[in-house]
Amino acid sequence: MDLSDFLDRLGSHRRASLVALDFDGTLAEIVDDPGSARPVAGVTELLERLAGQLGEVAVVSGRPVGFLSDRFVDCPSVTLVGLYGLELCRAGQLEEHPDTARWRVAVQESVRDLSDRLPDGAAVEDKGASLTVHYRAAPTQADRVTAAAREVATGTGLELRHAKMSIELHPPVRVDKGTVLADLSERHGGPVCFIGDDLGDLRAFDALDELEALGRPTLRVAVSGAETPPALLERADEVVDGPNGAVGLLSRFED
Numbered sequence: 001m002d003l004s005d006f007l008d009r010l011g012s013h014r015r016a017s018l019v020a021l022d023f024d025g026t027l028a029e030i031v032d033d034p035g036s037a038r039p040v041a042g043v044t045e046l047l048e049r050l051a052g053q054l055g056e057v058a059v060v061s062g063r064p065v066g067f068l069s070d071r072f073v074d075c076p077s078v079t080l081v082g083l084y085g086l087e088l089c090r091a092g093q094l095e096e097h098p099d100t101a102r103w104r105v106a107v108q109e110s111v112r113d114l115s116d117r118l119p120d121g122a123a124v125e126d127k128g129a130s131l132t133v134h135y136r137a138a139p140t141q142a143d144r145v146t147a148a149a150r151e152v153a154t155g156t157g158l159e160l161r162h163a164k165m166s167i168e169l170h171p172p173v174r175v176d177k178g179t180v181l182a183d184l185s186e187r188h189g190g191p192v193c194f195i196g197d198d199l200g201d202l203r204a205f206d207a208l209d210e211l212e213a214l215g216r217p218t219l220r221v222a223v224s225g226a227e228t229p230p231a232l233l234e235r236a237d238e239v240v241d242g243p244n245g246a247v248g249l250l251s252r253f254e255d
Contacts, residue, residue: 001217003238003249009191009217010054010253016190017054019253020181020204023061023068025164025197026223026246032137034125037071040243044074046250051077053255055188060180062168062200064127065089079184083130084200085175100129103171106156107131110169113155117148129171130158136165164198164227178203185211192216193253195246197223197232205235221249 001009010017021027028037051057058079059068065082069089072078080089086097111126114133118124121138122145124131135145142165149167153160158169177196181204185192192211194204201222208218222228222236223246233239240249 001212001219001237003219003252006191006193006217006219006237007252010193013190013217014053014255015055016188018056018058018181018185018188018190018192019050019054019250020058020060020184020192020194021246022177022196022198022201022223023059023063023071025225025227025243026195027059027243028071029243030164030225030227034132034134039071040247042247043243044072046247046254047072047078048075050250050253051075054253055190056184058180058184060085060177060194060204062127062130062132062163064129065094067127081180081184083127084170084177085180085183086129086171086173096129097173097175099173100171103158103173104129106158107169107171110152110156110158113152114148117152119144131169132163133167133169134165135167139165162199164229176203177201178207180204181207182210185216190216191218193219193221195221195223195240195249197225197228199229199232201232202229202235205232221246 060081065087068080122135161168
């Protein structure tokens with residue numbers, strides 16, 4: 001669905017609508033140090049206003065909910081979904097997927113193992129129930145990092161997932177941005193939009209395809225940047241330029 005049609009549908013079904021967004025590269029600029037990522041100016045205020053006008057606004061990320069909560073402390077009405085659906089915080093109430101706890105030991109073992117194997121410039125981000133190996137500072141070491149991560153994943157049973165300039169090891173639990181979007185949309189019968197910039201966001205676009213086939217108004221938005229996968233741009237109904245472009249689009253969703 002094109003943007004103008006979606007806005008028309010949104011205007012008629014605001015309280016039944018869902019808008020979900022990625023964090024890194026979508027609401028925050030990509031930075032070398034993952035821990036320093038912050039929402040761009042105006043995002044938190046805008047999301048909180050939208051959350052009061054729409055059925056639900058959700059940030060859906062590979063980051064832990066604790067990380068997201070620190071960045072969106074001024075957004076108590078926004079749903080935060082962390083670790084691709086292993087964690088969810090709505091109205092201040094934290095929920096964890098029931099299969100998460102039993103994989104935490106394997107994740108911690110993998111963090112220690114990978115920390116000893118990685119080349120200079122690569123770093124492990126410990127997310128508690130999953131981990132990410134970043135190699136943005138050592139792009140020539142991508143193959144070596146991937147091989148080490150694959151070997152550790154094989155030994156622990158964790159699932160290897162590719163992301164932008166990084167590798168993720170995730171519990172083999174069937175959650176991703178697509179399943180999250182499908183679950184969230186069951187609470188709302190109206191228009192659904194997802195905005196993202198990474199490979200994992202393709203699963204959310206898949207979920208929108210299924211919703212559209214059922215007659216739901218949907219909008220797929222890709223946030224263009226230096227590392228945005230071409231496949232995401234090709235699938236998008238609308239492409240915006242960077243996080244500030246995402247803010248500009250979101251402002252059109254306001255009353």
